[in-house]
Amino acid sequence: MRLVFAGTPEVAVPSLNALVDSPHEVVAVITRPDAPSGRGRKLVASPVAQRAEELGIPVLKPEHPRDPDFQAELTALAPEACPVVAYGALLPQSALDIPKHGWINLHFSILPQWRGAAPVQHSVWAGDEFTGATTFRIVKALDAGPTFGVMTERILATDTSGDLLGRLAEGGAHLLVQTINGIESGEIEAREQPTEGITMAPKILVEHAEIDWSQPAVAIDRQVRACTPAPGAWSTHDGERIKIGRLTPVEREPLAAGELEVTKNAVFIGTGSTPVQLGEVKAFGKKQMQAADWARGVRLESGVRFGNT
Structure with a gap:
């Protein structure tokens, strides 16, 4: 053809x-x-x-x-x-x-x-x-x-x-x-679509990708994965937008939504359910890096909050 x-x-x-x-x-x-x-x-x-x-x-x-x-x-x-x-x-x-x-x-x-x-x-x-x-x-x-x-x-x-x-x-x-x-x-013919079960998938804009840390960890995980690679899920720290890469829900002591716990090798953040461990993050003008490396570079301490929570 x-x-x-x-x-x-x-x-x-x-x-x-x-x-x-x-x-x-x-x-x-x-x-x-x-x-x-x-x-x-x-x-x-x-x-x-x-x-x-x-x-x-x-x-x-x-x-x-x-x-x-x-x-x-x-x-x-x-x-x-x-x-x-x-x-x-x-x-x-x-x-x-x-x-x-x-x-x-x-x-x-x-x-x-x-x-x-x-x-x-x-x-x-x-x-x-x-x-x-x-x-x-x-x-x-x-x-x-x-x-x-x-x-x-x-x-x-x-x-x-x-x-x-x-x-x-x-x-x-x-x-x-x-x-x-x-x-x-001529072996196949087009068939009309069902009129039931229609759902819409409009373009996801940058503003839609901001993380609400009061949501459950499973919902935040889906959002981050859905927005990767574009437009990129994000949150804010000290007024600066931070892109959030893959994260992992973990079984730990609860943290307030958006609250960070910083250890030597990891950064955890509270959600509406269990905390999540941050994977890679990208600050404005910086390269993507492991969250623990970023936290050391900006001297991040436990107890600070991400976003508007």
Whole structure:
């Protein structure tokens, strides 16, 4: 099948690789325009654009897929289907109508659960036991199109969103290829999503990632893992924002919510239930380091509080 692939971040690269290695023909790639990155704010091509260029595949970078020039170029490419993984722009109906078999999206949840921009983060934060990936035909409504195939993945107790998304990206790439195979052969048909069990997964912003230490340890652990690597869970100390890495609930004498206990080799902090041991932290302008090393550097003493508790 003649394909034009749409994707932007690193998580979309495994699907691009899998499609290129399949019997299908990837004639072009669509991705978001180059974006400023790093301290110098130099324009950098997306991971998908960089991989496509390595593969010698033409890359289209429209400011918006509604642009008439882009749609004319896409029409000229005559794709039979446009597989999509985390492209990052809303597609107008005029673009959706171009490929014969539509735009086939790989979404990292079991739809209709966790529709939206951050399904993996929300599944970790909610404490789900399982998640997965779904292929579906894109329609105007958000992640509401008819589905083709599903894969499942267990969420481990130590998984961060980054860990889980890495596994889903690899497994989902195979699902996407199988879906395109089935569409070409006529062996699979899209089925409408259930109208019950719909949950939404909007983007998690920095302000959502602030830790409320009065919550139980299990809830804080889920929040930290859900927000790792982005946007990064955080709290404040002495008016300064501190990013909080992985932490571990421990059985110790209770501490007040947000209260620190500093020992030679560890830093513990109180929650709404049992204390947690901090792993790595990152102060503003500093490198990420073990909490005990950071505490020694700033001469942190037991009894001080994190956050607004």
